[in-house]
Amino acid sequence: MSTTSIALAESPLLALVLRRADDALILGHRLSEWCGHAPMLEEDIALANIALDCVGQARALYEYAAQVDGRGLTEDDFAYRREAHQYRNCLLVEQPNGDFAATIVRQVLFSAFIDPYWRAMMGSADAALAAVAAKAEKETAYHLRHAAEWLIRLGDGTAESRARVQAALDDLWPYAGEAFESDPAEAGLVAAGIAVDPASLRPAFDRTIARVLEEATLTRPTGSGAQSGGRRGRHSEHLGFILADLQYLQRAHPGAVW
């Protein structure tokens, strides 16, 4: 494997697959940073489990991306040989872990989007994506349940847990909307029954968030200052540091295996 970055001609299908794959890889990487550092042993394992689910989804999607690209690239080429501006993940998943409350809020916001997304994609006309969706949906349903149960307990918990989780919600809320942006490039795929228009999932997301926040006795932020750009490769500064960590070994020692 070479150390140089790959250049891609992103067909609408390839772009769609990379959005899903990059969301999963970057969130999985973030969650893996908790390994050995979580507040309690049980949650350390729980977060590592979610991270492994995400990385597994990313692998399946990168494999499919390689197939769609059709030039003999591998899943590793997509993970290790693209630069930050070639990554298509939403900004939410690259945000730092912060305290445990921030990690839980990020997980709830993302899972409340991706779980109904995969459920809808189980009916995709693209058999490969439908198969990934069927496997991923069972995983993301649990991620949502797990993170939401924590959010409820942190919100309706002690004064400190409540203050921290409300602050995390206020910080991360502006990143929640990006996942629901319709992309004109996806319109053809939506019309062909291959993709689901993310905007159509917003009501399901809003219902989930309303239910969880009510039980958590938290206040839904009202600010409308939405952050976006990740799908077009315009990322926050954090992604570069993530990729430096993630890609160092393959960039320095091309093709290294163990």
Add this chain to the structure above:
Amino acid sequence: MAEAKIPLWEVFIRSRNGLAHKHVGSLHAADAGMALQAARDVYTRRGEGLSLWVVPSAAIVASDPADKEMLFEPTASKIYRHPTFYEVPDDVGHM
């Protein structure tokens, strides 16, 4: 860790239909719902189970190790209680 706020739970897994739940270990969790999730996350990572029970450790009543001679030794001499004194036909299979 504050034992009162995050108490100990015992975890039981049923690995297959028709088998009994079996004790596999313990964990800390704030309440029953979180205990069940933690049990799933900690003890079923390798396809161990189809069903989970969690029970507050405090709810378990245990025999006193000091009583073990009184409780368990009298059975040692009663070998006739073991079902080894009759032939099981081959056709019966697993009992």
